[in-house]
Amino acid sequence: MLKAHNLTKRFSGLLAVDDATIDVAEGSITGLIGPNGAGKTTLFAMIAGFLSPNAGTVTFQNEDITGEKPHLRARRGLARTFQIVQPFAGLDVRDNIAVGAFLHTKDPAEARRLATLTAEKVGLGHELDKLASGLTIAGRKRLELARALATKPKLLLLDEVLAGLNPSEIRDVLPIIRQIREEGVTILMIEHIMQAVMNLCDTVYVLSQGKMIASGEPRLVCTDTAVIEAYLGHGAAARIKAEGAAHA
Amino acid sequence: MKKNFEFIAALAFLGVVGIAAIAGLPGNILNLLIFMMIIALTAQGWNVLGGYGGLSSFGHAAFFGTGAYTTTILQTSFGINAWVGLVCGVILGAAVGAMIGFLSFRAGLKGSYFALITLAFAEVLRILANSWDFTGGAAGMMVSINNGFAYLQFSDRRWFLLILIGFVAGGLLLTRWLERSAFGAYLIALRENDQAAQALGVDIFKIKMQAITLSAAITALAGCLYVQNFLFIDANVAYGSWISIEALFAAIVGGAGTMLGPLIGSVLLLGLGEITKSFSGGIAGVDLVVFGIILILCVAFAPNGIRGFVADLWYRRKSRGKAM
Numbered sequence: 001m002l003k004a005h006n007l008t009k010r011f012s013g014l015l016a017v018d019d020a021t022i023d024v025a026e027g028s029i030t031g032l033i034g035p036n037g038a039g040k041t042t043l044f045a046m047i048a049g050f051l052s053p054n055a056g057t058v059t060f061q062n063e064d065i066t067g068e069k070p071h072l073r074a075r076r077g078l079a080r081t082f083q084i085v086q087p088f089a090g091l092d093v094r095d096n097i098a099v100g101a102f103l104h105t106k107d108p109a110e111a112r113r114l115a116t117l118t119a120e121k122v123g124l125g126h127e128l129d130k131l132a133s134g135l136t137i138a139g140r141k142r143l144e145l146a147r148a149l150a151t152k153p154k155l156l157l158l159d160e161v162l163a164g165l166n167p168s169e170i171r172d173v174l175p176i177i178r179q180i181r182e183e184g185v186t187i188l189m190i191e192h193i194m195q196a197v198m199n200l201c202d203t204v205y206v207l208s209q210g211k212m213i214a215s216g217e218p219r220l221v222c223t224d225t226a227v228i229e230a231y232l233g234h235g236a237a238a239r240i241k242a243e244g245a246a247h248a
Numbered sequence: 249m250k251k252n253f254e255f256i257a258a259l260a261f262l263g264v265v266g267i268a269a270i271a272g273l274p275g276n277i278l279n280l281l282i283f284m285m286i287i288a289l290t291a292q293g294w295n296v297l298g299g300y301g302g303l304s305s306f307g308h309a310a311f312f313g314t315g316a317y318t319t320t321i322l323q324t325s326f327g328i329n330a331w332v333g334l335v336c337g338v339i340l341g342a343a344v345g346a347m348i349g350f351l352s353f354r355a356g357l358k359g360s361y362f363a364l365i366t367l368a369f370a371e372v373l374r375i376l377a378n379s380w381d382f383t384g385g386a387a388g389m390m391v392s393i394n395n396g397f398a399y400l401q402f403s404d405r406r407w408f409l410l411i412l413i414g415f416v417a418g419g420l421l422l423t424r425w426l427e428r429s430a431f432g433a434y435l436i437a438l439r440e441n442d443q444a445a446q447a448l449g450v451d452i453f454k455i456k457m458q459a460i461t462l463s464a465a466i467t468a469l470a471g472c473l474y475v476q477n478f479l480f481i482d483a484n485v486a487y488g489s490w491i492s493i494e495a496l497f498a499a500i501v502g503g504a505g506t507m508l509g510p511l512i513g514s515v516l517l518l519g520l521g522e523i524t525k526s527f528s529g530g531i532a533g534v535d536l537v538v539f540g541i542i543l544i545l546c547v548a549f550a551p552n553g554i555r556g557f558v559a560d561l562w563y564r565r566k567s568r569g570k571a572m
């Protein structure tokens with residue numbers, strides 16, 4: 001469904017993403033993990049059209065969209081959330097979500113009805129009339145999710161929607177994400193919380209210092225030597241293996 | 249619910265003003281009301297772009313003046329009907345808006361850069377109008393006196409006030425539609441966060457273009473009506489920064505990005521200005537001092553304008569009432 005091939009992004013000297021490739025299969029939940037500063041958000045921004053890559057191509061449903069503006073990609077069914085939440089602070093929750101719903105209907109009443117339904121789906125049903133600026137962090141994360149969902153996406157890009165939530169809030173959101181996939185939406189998610197990644201993802205990609213260093217089933221990727229070293233430093237994998245052997 | 253109440257209250261206010269005028273008001277009050285309505289309409293235009301879209305213009309004189317000059321030139325130099333002139337003035341004003349918008353938004357200008365660019369355009373037009381022959385140069389232009397509905401001039405000025413009230417009510421209706429429509433939601437969304445708006449499929453360039461065109465059209469209409477009332481313009485009146493400032497003052501003091509803001513602001517500012525003028529015994533510029541003080545008070549105590557301030561008081565009282 002999505003093929004982002006050989007993407008490179010340079011920020012005046014800093015190579016944030018270096019020849020990274022990612023393929024997302026239709027109907028999957030694909031994970032993107034990697035240490036802080038690895039370039040995950042930058043990669044997302046190139047996929048969604050907010051940054052243009054220095055090299056590489058983005059293909060969505062077999063069409064090259066590398067140079068296309070973000071709003072046109074949204075109309076194709078590619079929606080993203082922002083790691084740093086971006087609510088429309090002066091609008092209430094319903095109207096925030098309605099902005100997304102207006103993509104498919106120009107009828108105000110219908111858009112607000114869809115917004116209400118979407119809010120209920122992500123657990124914001126009782127905060128519809130609250131200003132977005134009055135929501136808690138957990139509420140704002142849900143709002144990001146709801147707004148993106150209201151555009152009826154085919155592919156949903158989630159940038160750390162679980163970050164900053166406490167364990168019980170995470171437990172609440174995981175089934176929502178699974179439910180979204182069940183309704184036929186393909187998901188590509190950046191996530192730090194390994195429990196969530198293991199739980200949700202069919203495939204995981206690992207980005208480190210801008211390079212894609214591993215990909216595959218979550219269970220296999222997590223025991224990959226290069227991945228462990230990317231997180232814990234050089235030689236960590238060997239130490240862990242040695243400790244494991246000592247315990248045994 | 250709350251919006252309905254405000255809308256009906258505003259219409260009722262306009263209705264009362266209209267009825268009072270018909271029943272008979274002193275000439276100076278009538279003139280003040282006419283001027284209030286012209287400024288309210290100008291500010292309603294500004295409010296679409298500056299209030300809802302968050303793109304504060306310092307140069308709405310460019311649209312006001314284009315409307316005013318267009319209808320004046322068409323009437324005096326070509327003998328065209330005043331109403332046709334008015335429509336042409338609105339269209340040309342909108343076109344100037346679209347042109348300024350295209351140049352500014354293509355370059356991604358916003359905030360103070362956008363404000364300065366609009367100011368610069370208005371100044372250029374002022375200087376051109378001041379030197380060209382077909383705009384009457386520095387001497388300005390007069391619309392010849394012809395009373396009657398077809399000429400949009402009335403020996404009985406009550407009729408003119410009623411027509412203005414109709415246009416301001418139309419502005420309220422338009423704003424009310426804006427607050428509910430997809431266009432309005434997109435406009436507010438790009439004001440609050442243009443990245444997030446784009447991510448949701450909003451073509452922010454297109455929405456900004458539509459907003460500046462609509463905003464310019466309304467302000468150009470006010471310019472046309474100004475000329476029909478005063479029957480004279482020159483470059484400093486039509487394209488002068490005074491009108492740009494009145495427009496944004498009225499909208500901001502009343503409440504930018506609200507349906508009632510422009511009307512509240514213009515009635516309050518011009519009303520207080522007039523009161524101080526009559527009490528100060530004609531010290532020149534004393535009404536401007538009052539404007540300045542009101543603006544400072546608003547910035548300090550009512551960041552959402554008078555409309556926001558009153559709404560806050562109202563809901564605080566109501567919620568206290570509930571608690572008891």
Ligand SMILES: Nc1ncnc2c1ncn2[C@@H]1O[C@H](COP(=O)(O)OP(=O)(O)O)[C@@H](O)[C@H]1O
Nearest residue numbers: 011014016034035036037038039040041042043
């Ligand atoms: N707009 C930018 N300008 C300059 N450097 C940036 C910009 N955005 C990100 N970076 C840098 O690129 C690197 C990757 O950042 P990011 O993609 O946010 O990483 P991640 O999401 O994996 O934590 C970081 O070193 C970051 O400082």
Ligand SMILES: [Mg+2]
Nearest residue numbers: 040041042083
């Ligand atoms: Mg990130």
